[in-house]
Amino acid sequence: MAQAQRNLGISYHDGRGVPQDHAEAAKWLRLAADQGWADAQYDLGVIIPKVRACRRTMPRL
Numbered sequence: 001m002a003q004a005q006r007n008l009g010i011s012y013h014d015g016r017g018v019p020q021d022h023a024e025a026a027k028w029l030r031l032a033a034d035q036g037w038a039d040a041q042y043d044l045g046v047i048i049p050k051v052r053a054c055r056r057t058m059p060r061l
Contacts, residue, residue: 006043
């Protein structure tokens with residue numbers, strides 16, 4: 001299950017088959033990382049700064 005969650009997170013990060021969404025990618029990667037999946041833990045470390053940057057530049061609704 002963790003590998004599938006990681007793959008979905010990467011798909012959201014890259015926009016492969018789904019709209020690109022770094023926050024959604026981080027959500028799925030965290031689920032995999034919390035299960036001890038090392039690749040997801042690494043990927044999450046890479047994506048978190050992108051999520052934070054997007055939140056800073058997004059206009060408030």
